[in-house]
Amino acid sequence: MTTGTLRLRLRRGSTLLSENGSLIGLVVLVVALTLLSGDFLTVTNLLNVGVQAAVTAILAFAATYVIITAGIDLSVGAVAALSAVVLAWTATSHGVPWPLATVIALVVGIACGLANGALITYGKLPPFIATLAMQGVARGLGLVISQGSPIPLPDAVSHLGDTIGSYLPVPVIVMVVMGVITAVVLNRTYPGRAMYAIGGNEEAARLSGIKVTRQKLITYALAGGFAAVAGIVLASRLASAQPQAALGYELDAIAAVVIGGASLSGGKGKALGTLVGALILAVLRNGLNLLSVSAFWQQVVIGVVIALAVLLDTLRRRQAN
Amino acid sequence: MTEILRVRGLRKRFPGVMALDGVDFDLRPGEVHVLLGENGAGKSTLIKMLSGAYHPDEGTILVDGEETSIRTAEDAQRLGIATIYQEFNLVPQLTVAENLLLGRQPRRFGLLDKKKMYGQAQELLDRVGVRVDPRRPVHTLGIARMQMIEIAKALSLDARVLIMDEPTAVLTTTEVEQLFEIVRQLRDQGVAIVFITHHLEEIAAIGDRVTVLRDGMSVAEVPAGTPEDELVRLMVGRSIDQQYPRERSDAGPPLLEVRNLTRAGVFEDISFDVRAGEVVGLAGLVGAGRTEVARAIFGADAYDSGEVLVDGRPIPRGKVGAAMEAGLGLVPEDRKGQGLVLGADVRENLGLVTLHRASRGGFVDRAAQDRAAATMAGQLNVRMSGLGQEVRTLSGGNQQKIVIGKWLLAEANVLILDEPTRGIDVGAKVEIYQLINSLTAAGRAVLMISSDLPEVLGMSDRVIVMARGRLAGELSAGEATQDAVMALAVGEMEEAR
Numbered sequence: 001m002t003t004g005t006l007r008l009r010l011r012r013g014s015t016l017l018s019e020n021g022s023l024i025g026l027v028v029l030v031v032a033l034t035l036l037s038g039d040f041l042t043v044t045n046l047l048n049v050g051v052q053a054a055v056t057a058i059l060a061f062a063a064t065y066v067i068i069t070a071g072i073d074l075s076v077g078a079v080a081a082l083s084a085v086v087l088a089w090t091a092t093s094h095g096v097p098w099p100l101a102t103v104i105a106l107v108v109g110i111a112c113g114l115a116n117g118a119l120i121t122y123g124k125l126p127p128f129i130a131t132l133a134m135q136g137v138a139r140g141l142g143l144v145i146s147q148g149s150p151i152p153l154p155d156a157v158s159h160l161g162d163t164i165g166s167y168l169p170v171p172v173i174v175m176v177v178m179g180v181i182t183a184v185v186l187n188r189t190y191p192g193r194a195m196y197a198i199g200g201n202e203e204a205a206r207l208s209g210i211k212v213t214r215q216k217l218i219t220y221a222l223a224g225g226f227a228a229v230a231g232i233v234l235a236s237r238l239a240s241a242q243p244q245a246a247l248g249y250e251l252d253a254i255a256a257v258v259i260g261g262a263s264l265s266g267g268k269g270k271a272l273g274t275l276v277g278a279l280i281l282a283v284l285r286n287g288l289n290l291l292s293v294s295a296f297w298q299q300v301v302i303g304v305v306i307a308l309a310v311l312l313d314t315l316r317r318r319q320a321n
Numbered sequence: 322m323t324e325i326l327r328v329r330g331l332r333k334r335f336p337g338v339m340a341l342d343g344v345d346f347d348l349r350p351g352e353v354h355v356l357l358g359e360n361g362a363g364k365s366t367l368i369k370m371l372s373g374a375y376h377p378d379e380g381t382i383l384v385d386g387e388e389t390s391i392r393t394a395e396d397a398q399r400l401g402i403a404t405i406y407q408e409f410n411l412v413p414q415l416t417v418a419e420n421l422l423l424g425r426q427p428r429r430f431g432l433l434d435k436k437k438m439y440g441q442a443q444e445l446l447d448r449v450g451v452r453v454d455p456r457r458p459v460h461t462l463g464i465a466r467m468q469m470i471e472i473a474k475a476l477s478l479d480a481r482v483l484i485m486d487e488p489t490a491v492l493t494t495t496e497v498e499q500l501f502e503i504v505r506q507l508r509d510q511g512v513a514i515v516f517i518t519h520h521l522e523e524i525a526a527i528g529d530r531v532t533v534l535r536d537g538m539s540v541a542e543v544p545a546g547t548p549e550d551e552l553v554r555l556m557v558g559r560s561i562d563q564q565y566p567r568e569r570s571d572a573g574p575p576l577l578e579v580r581n582l583t584r585a586g587v588f589e590d591i592s593f594d595v596r597a598g599e600v601v602g603l604a605g606l607v608g609a610g611r612t613e614v615a616r617a618i619f620g621a622d623a624y625d626s627g628e629v630l631v632d633g634r635p636i637p638r639g640k641v642g643a644a645m646e647a648g649l650g651l652v653p654e655d656r657k658g659q660g661l662v663l664g665a666d667v668r669e670n671l672g673l674v675t676l677h678r679a680s681r682g683g684f685v686d687r688a689a690q691d692r693a694a695a696t697m698a699g700q701l702n703v704r705m706s707g708l709g710q711e712v713r714t715l716s717g718g719n720q721q722k723i724v725i726g727k728w729l730l731a732e733a734n735v736l737i738l739d740e741p742t743r744g745i746d747v748g749a750k751v752e753i754y755q756l757i758n759s760l761t762a763a764g765r766a767v768l769m770i771s772s773d774l775p776e777v778l779g780m781s782d783r784v785i786v787m788a789r790g791r792l793a794g795e796l797s798a799g800e801a802t803q804d805a806v807m808a809l810a811v812g813e814m815e816e817a818r
Contacts, residue, residue, distance in 0.1 A: 188687065190680040197673055200662035207621055207659055208673040208727065209645040267664045 021312055022260050022276045029280060033287040040290055047169055053282035054171035055080075055234045057275055059249055060256035061182040062226035064274045065219050067257050068186070070199040070266025071127035073223050075116060075134035077249035080231030081242070082142040083109040087232060088151035088241035098154040106228045112138055113224020117217035135250070142243040150240040160236035171233050175275075178229060183271035191218045199266025255302075256281055259309040280305070323386065325350050325513050326371070326402075326482055331380035333366055333537075335744075340366040341377070342537035348482065353504060353514045355524050355545060358534035359556055359807075361772060364517055367534070368484050371515075372404040373397040403475030404484040407491070409467050413460035418442030420459050421474050445473045449503050465496040472503065476512075483507065484515040489523060490608060501527050519606050521549045521811055550804075553811070557774060557803035565779025566751065568758045569798075572782065573597030575633075576766040577649070577735045579618060582627035587613045588790040591627070595735065595766040600757060602781030602801075603770045605810050610790040611770045612654050615737045618768075619651040620644040631735060645674070650733030652724050654740045654770070660724040661712050668694045668708040670723050674731040697726045702752065718749025725756060736760065739770045754780055774803050786810050 033040040059076045066073040087105035090096040096104070112134055119130035163169045186192040194215040197205040206212050230249075235241040260277030262269030284305060288298045326348040333341040341363045348354050356364050369375045371382070373391045381388050384400050391397050397404070411420050418438050419426065427437040442455035451469040459467060468488060475483055485504075489497045504527060508514060516528060524531055528545035533555040541555050575594040582591040588610040595601045603611050617624040623639040630636070631647040653659035661670055671694040672679065679686050679693075694708055701722040705715060712720055721741065728736055738757075742750045757767055757780060771777045777784055784801040786793045786809040793809040 188685055189683045190676060190685055191683065193669075193676055193685055196665060196669065197662050197676075200664045201658070203659045204662050205673070206641060207619075207651060207653060209642050209677065210673070211642060267662065 022273055022280065022309070025259075026276050026280050026283065029283050029287070033283065033290070037287065037290040040287060043167065045286065045290075047163070047167065047172070049279070049282050049286045050172040050175070051169045051237070052286065053278045054169075054175040055230050055237075055246065056249060056252045056256055056281060057175045057278035058178045058226055058230035058233065059246070059253035060260075060274045060278045061178055061271065062223040062230070063250070063253040063257045064182060064186075064260075064262060064269050064271065065195060065226075066127070066223050067254070067262050067264060068195045068199045068266060068269040069216060069219050070202070070264075071120065071216070071219070072131065072254070072264070073116065073220065074128065074131040074250050075112065075138055076223060076227040076230070076253055077246040078135045078138035078142070079109050079112045079224055079227040080234060080246045080249065081244070082112065082138040082145075082231070083228035084153075084231035084235035084241035084245065085142040085146045085151065085243050087157065088153050088235065089145050091154045091157070092152050098156045101154070102157065102232065105232060106225055109224040109226075109228025109231070110221045111224065113221040113227070114217060116224070117220035120220070121213040121216050139243075146241070146243045148243060150238075150242040152240045153235055157232065158236050158239045160233055161239065171237065174229065174233050178226060179271050179275050182226075182274070185222070186269075186271055191215055191222075195219055196267055199268075201267075252281060253278075255306045255309075259306065277309075324348060324383075325385060327383040327386070328367075328371075329381045329383070331367065331370065331377045331382070333370065333375060333378050339537055341370075341380075344380070344534065344537070344539045346532050346539060347542075348513045348515060350481065350511045350513045351508055352529040353508055353516050353527055353545075355528040355531045356515060356517045356534065357524070357531050357552060357556060359772075359774060362534040362556070363537040364534055365486070366537075368404060368486060368515065368517070371397065371402055371482075371484060398478055401479055401481035402484065403478055403480035403482070404486065405468065405471045405475060405488060406486050409471055411459050411467060411470060414458060416455065417446070417453055417457050417459055417462070417470055418455035420470060421445050421455070421477060423474075445477045448476060449473045450506065451503075464491050465493075465499065468492070468500070469503065472507075476507070480512065482513045482515070484517075486517050487519065488516070489518055489520060497523070519811060521552055524552070553804055553807050557807050565776065566754055566758065567600070567780045567782075568762065569782055570598040570761050570764075572599045573764060576631065577618070577768065578628075578630040578633075579614075580628040580630070582614060582617060582624055582629065584613065584617060584622075584624040586790075588617075588787075591787075591792055593785050593792070593795070595768050597734075597764045597766055598761045599782045600761055600767045600769055600780055602777035602784040603768060603787065604772075604774065604777045604784055604806050605787035605793070607772060609787040609810065611787050612739055613790075614787070615651065615739050615768070615770055616653075618644070619649055619737060621651065645731065645733075648732075648734035650674070650728030650731060650736045652721070652728065652736065652738045652741060654743070656717070656720055656724060656743075661720060663713040664711060666709045666711055667698060667703065667705055667715075667723060670712050671697055671708075671727050671730060674727045678731070693730055697730055698723075701726050701729075701756070716749070718745040718752070721745055721749070721753065722756075725753070729760075733765075735766045735768070737768045737770070740772065741769060742771070742773065742776060750776075774806060777801075777806065778803065 039045055059080060062076045063073055083105040086108045087101050090104055091098050091101035116131050116134050119125045120127050160170050194210050197210055198212055198215060202212060231246065234245055256277035257269060257274050259280055260273030284302060285298060288301060324347045328344060328346040331341050331344040344363065344367055358364050366375060370377050373394045373396050376392060382391060389400060421442045422438055427434040427441065439455045446453060446455065449469055449472050451466060453466055488500060492500060504514060524545050531543050531545055531547065532539055533541045535556060573596055575596050577595040580592050583589050591614050605611050616622045618629050620639055620641045620643060628635055631649055636647045637643045657663055668691060672690040676685065679690050703719050703722050705719065712723060742753055760767055769780060778801050782798050784796045784806060786806055788810050796805055
């Protein structure tokens with residue numbers, strides 16, 4: 001075999017791996033944990049992993065939209081907490097019927113996203129700064145409204161945290177539904193396709209008639225709405241809205257997106273990849289728990305996994321050039 | 322006097338283009354040697370070889386009579402060759418002194434010795450006779466003084482050869498005079514200077530000898546006193562062969578009307594028409610404001626006053642969407658930076674403009690998009706592995722076909738092509754010309770900006786020439802010769818001085 005064909009084969013092999021890299025990673029992880037721990041591959045445990053992954057995954061879908069446009073959203077965790085607090089506060093403290101309170105919570109999430117988008121497009125702030133500011137504002141408003149204490153959720157909303165029958169945890173259902181919505185938005189809708197174009201080359205998108213400002217507003221609003229859903233799911237599992245909930249989750253969300261194969265420089269990313277990224281994080285945490293690895297070491301392992309995933313991304317892009 | 326620099330038979334091929342095809346060039350200490358040539362004649366490639374940015378495929382470079390290989394910028398610096406590009410290599414936030422001594426600031430006990438640094442900087446500034454406080458941040462200076470800082474920096478590196486790439490392009494008349502003063506002074510100190518300019522009247526004022534480049538070849542070496550019309554003839558004197566298969570069609574009613582378009586400081590009072598079935602060439606030197614006018618017409622940039630009408634109806638300014646609806650399309654000059662989403666595939670790029678039209682209630686009919694892309698790629702004979710190939714990996718010609726193709730799918734009636742064949746191999750060029758022919762045959766209108774003069778002459782039914790942001794004149798296909806166009810492109814400039 002000549003070196004040329006060898007190189008070609010190597011390249012083909014690594015393309016296959018990098019395109020499905022995260023999925024292969026997840027399978028390897030599951031197989032390894034099954035061999036290492038008898039408790040891993042049980043229905044109860046897998047459902048548990050699914051529930052743990054749900055909130056991260058929904059936040060990660062939110063981050064996927066933004067990252068595809070070459071932006072970043074550091075506010076999703078704080079917006080999630082704020083939305084949940086607003087739901088509980090309007091419903092429990094002010095007697096607003098729970099369906100209306102839920103709508104209000106979603107509107108708050110979307111409004112936070114729109115504010116991000118407006119700061120980035122009209123205000124010309126870098127996304128990092130705009131959403132960092134929103135992180136502070138949303139987190140702070142949640143604390144102000146709740147006066148720093150958890151507020152019980154209305155019972156009807158708390159059922160979101162239940163399990164239907166014995167095998168269908170509602171958070172997992174919500175995660176799947178949000179994932180399907182993300183896949184459809186990204187693949188089938190105008191705003192979704194515009195996100196890829198904007199992230200790939202904003203000027204080319206603009207000169208092709210895509211209204212970049214409007215599409216970015218939609219992108220961040222969508223992220224805000226998804227963050228609100230994540231916040232409600234998280235609160236329902238605890239049966240109360242906590243102003244300090246989802247602290248630091250935005251970083252897990254970004255990590256899940258990147259592990260899932262999206263590029264922080266924009267134009268690349270998929271709903272399925274993000275879901276796999278979130279599952280990898282959840283499986284990893286769960287497995288390390290089952291193996292009785294100390295919480296301190298877990299952080300180290302997860303850090304290494306994130307670094308490896310981004311290294312893969314860089315290698316992949318270098319190859320593309 | 323013996324030559325400090327001697328270049329013999331330099332050749333350099335880029336994919337699809339012979340950038341240099343045999344260049345000889347001599348430089349003596351204490352002379353100002355002007356490099357003259359049209360855009361794309363090979364001036365930039367030559368100086369990039371002398372400064373270590375490119376390496377020649379063939380030919381020799383002798384410094385002080387010894388054959389040398391200039392592989393890196395460090396090699397050039399060691400040989401005493403310094404280049405001042407139009408884009409300055411200065412750090413705007415740092416002070417004048419720090420810029421002058423960047424990377425070799427005087428230190429004492431490992432810390433910066435500021436007193437010594439400002440002293441040394443002052444000496445360097447005195448040498449070029451520029452009066453500026455070395456403590457000032459560079460970004461607070463005007464362009465002219467930034468240029469002087471660049472010169473001072475070059476000299477501080479013991480430059481014996483100073484290459485200046487169009488140093489006067491950005492300067493006012495008084496500033497040009499100051500620059501000339503410094504250049505003369507350096508020349509008298511024995512520095513050898515390579516001076517690139519498009520302004521013919523500057524040649525007699527500052528130059529000693531002139532080397533004329535044309536199509537990558539050095540065609541003549543003449544004294545700086547040579548009459549201007551002779552210089553123009555040397556620059557453009559070449560024949561147009563059969564590579565421009567323009568088939569003229571009958572011109573219909575005007576599709577694009579531009580009326581008194583003005584943007585302060587960029588272009589002024591631009592008016593012209595492009596008729597159905599017509600190719601209008603927009604010629605001029607780089608920096609004459611052609612691209613800016615094109616972008617303003619298309620709504621990519623705003624303008625201050627004037628009007629653009631498509632099909633007789635005015636279109637609002639600064640709105641790409643409205644321009645598109647009216648039937649305009651722009652193939653931008655910077656194909657990779659503005660025309661394509663490089664990381665996306667052929668299908669995505671071809672469907673970019675029609676994305677909105679292919680959507681119902683927010684949902685994109687991707688099957689229809691795919692079919693349209695496949696048809697268009699076939700029509701344009703795009704050579705690719707499939708619609709899923711990333712456009713990054715396509716050749717320049719095929720990339721350009723895709724940028725044009727996305728507008729064809731949108732059925733744009735008026736296409737503005739900005740440098741449509743730049744960096745494209747000859748075969749693909751002809752395919753693009755044929756595409757232009759089929760567009761006009763179908764009654765569409767084409768405005769073609771090009772710095773490739775034979776292309777403008779070969780493909781246009783009418784040529785309008787811009788110089789310094791103004792219309793310098795309009796020529797019919799019959800009147801448009803290389804000399805006539807060049808005279809308009811550079812002539813206006815001399816009046817402005």
